[in-house]
Amino acid sequence: MGFWITVAGLAIGVSAVLGLVLLRGRVGEAPPAAYDLQVYRDQLKEIERDTARGVIAAEDAERLRAEISRKVLAADAQLRQGGESGGQPRGAGVIMAGVIVAVIAGGGVLIYDRIGAPGYQDLPMAARIAASDAARAARLDQAAAEERFGPGETGVPEGTNEDYIRLIEQLRKTVAERPEDQQGLRFLVRSEAALGNLVAARQAQAQLIAVKGEAASAADYAMLADLMINASGGYVSSEAETALRAALERDGREPSSRFYLGLYMMQVDRPDAAFRLWETLLNESTPEAPWVPTIRAQIEELAGRAGVRYTLPPEQDAPNAPGPSAADIAAAQDMDPEAQQEMIRGMVAGLAQRLSTEGGTEQDWARLINAYGVLGEQDKAQEVWTEAQAVFADAPERLAVVRAAAASAGVAE
Incomplete structure (x- = not known):
């Protein structure tokens, strides 16, 4: 209510000043x-002064x-005819005064109705933080x-192999x-x-x-949080938040945990904290990272809610990833499980050969x-992980991407 009283007072005051000027036909005494x-x-x-000093010639003067x-005579005539109103038509002044009141007051209300939040109470920062804390507690x-x-x-998904x-x-x-078999x-x-x-x-x-106890890694907790959030349809529960923070305590740059913690901050109405997390993560991520499309789709609105002027950077093209073509996928659908497995192994072998000879991202x-983890070939996954550590020894940020895959495959402790 206080907001509306203030806005109404300002609109009436400004409109009254402008309308009075139009009705009087003058702005001063x-x-x-x-x-x-x-x-x-x-x-x-x-x-006369310039002529006396010789600045201008007599004929120019x-x-x-x-x-x-001539201008003096015209102004004097206008003054005599217009009187105190300055010669301005009173009817036109009344109409313009009404138009100004309508534009300032009515237009302001219309704009606020479109882009504002009518009916909402004032929410100072302290009240917003308190409301967010209450949402976290609940x-x-x-x-x-x-x-x-x-x-x-x-x-069980349709078409799942009975042997599987x-x-x-x-x-x-x-x-x-054997509940302790890692x-x-x-x-x-x-x-x-x-x-x-x-x-x-x-x-x-x-x-x-x-x-694992104290030996549990950031990737372990990140995996737990990911499963929790997906199991609850995208809702970040209190236990999922605990898992996210445990992951970030062990590795402050763990990407999926930063993404999900930003999602959690959105859900507890802290767009400022969510924006900081997502902006940094987006700047550090490669174009093909799975969280990039989601962040790009929401971060501009998030920035607006956080009160930040933000321009979304141009989208970069992701490098072509090796893998099966559309024709390969269509052909695999008609294969029996053994043939599908053989085809997958062939493509994996091709990728392994390319990395060993040409390198890769x-x-x-x-x-x-x-891929080796899915195939159950842990020894080969371990060999690739060991080699990758040497390849990316001088690039810890790039190695973190590989480490997450190694942890998922169970070969990175």
């Missing part, structure tokens, strides 16, 4: 013609006197978030019998996630972190490690 007359008289005096004298835990926002029971399902069931039994837990996390059982996957990942190395 004398009509406009009186000011003109005084100026012309001063000019005549200036001509005479011509200037005649011209200014954050749902993971189980409640999964129940409310999660996809629920997804079942039996293998997963056996893996579950093995892990249940290798089995890593396989179980990836397998459950591949089947869409995100709740089971995040439970297995939490168990793996508990088994950190994304290529991460892709190869992930």
Whole structure:
């Protein structure tokens, strides 16, 4: 209410001043013609002084006197005819005064209705931070978030190989019998996630972190947070926030944790903190990073909410990534599982050969490690990870991309 009273008072005051000027036909104590007359008289005096000093010739002075004298006569006539109103038509002044009031007051209300937030109370910074803190305190835990926002029971994806399902069931039994088997837990996390059982996957990942104890890495906690957030449909629960902060305590530059922490800040109404996280992450990320499209789609609006002037940088083209073509994918759909596996191994072998002879980007190395992890060839994934550490020894930021893939494949401790 205080805002509206202030705005209304300003609009009425400005409109009244402008309207009064139009109605009076003058802005000071004398009509406009009186000011003109005084100026012309001063000019005549200036001509006399310049003539006496020899600045202007006598014939030029005479011509200037005649011209200014005509202006004096015209201003004097206007002053006599207009009187105190300056000769301005009163009806036109009333109309213009009404137009000004309508434009200033009505236009201001219309603009605020379009781009403002009518009906909202004043929210000073202290009140906003307090509201954000209250939202954090009321954050749902993971189980409640999964129940409310999660996809629920997804079942086995259609077309899943029966042998693969039996293998997963056996893996579950093995892990249940040997709950401290880290290798089995890593396989179980990836397998459950591949089947869409995100709740089971995040439970297995939490168990793996508990088994590792103090040895758990930033990548381990980042994986846990990722599974939690996806299991709850994008909602960042209080436990997911804890996992994110645990990851960043171990590696302050862990990219997925910074992305999700920015998402969390948006959800608790702290666009300022979210913008700082996402702007830095976007500037440091390569174009093909999975979080880049999401950030680019939302960061300008986020900057506006944070009160920051921000211009989205031009989008860079991602380098062509090696992989199967559309024709390869179409052909693979008609293959039996053994042929599909053979085709995948062939493409992986081609990527490995290219990296060994020509080299590649950190994304290529991460892709190869992930591929070996999916194929269950941990020894080869370990060899690639060891080689990548030597290749990117002088580029820690690029090595971090490969390390995340190695941690996911279970070969980076």
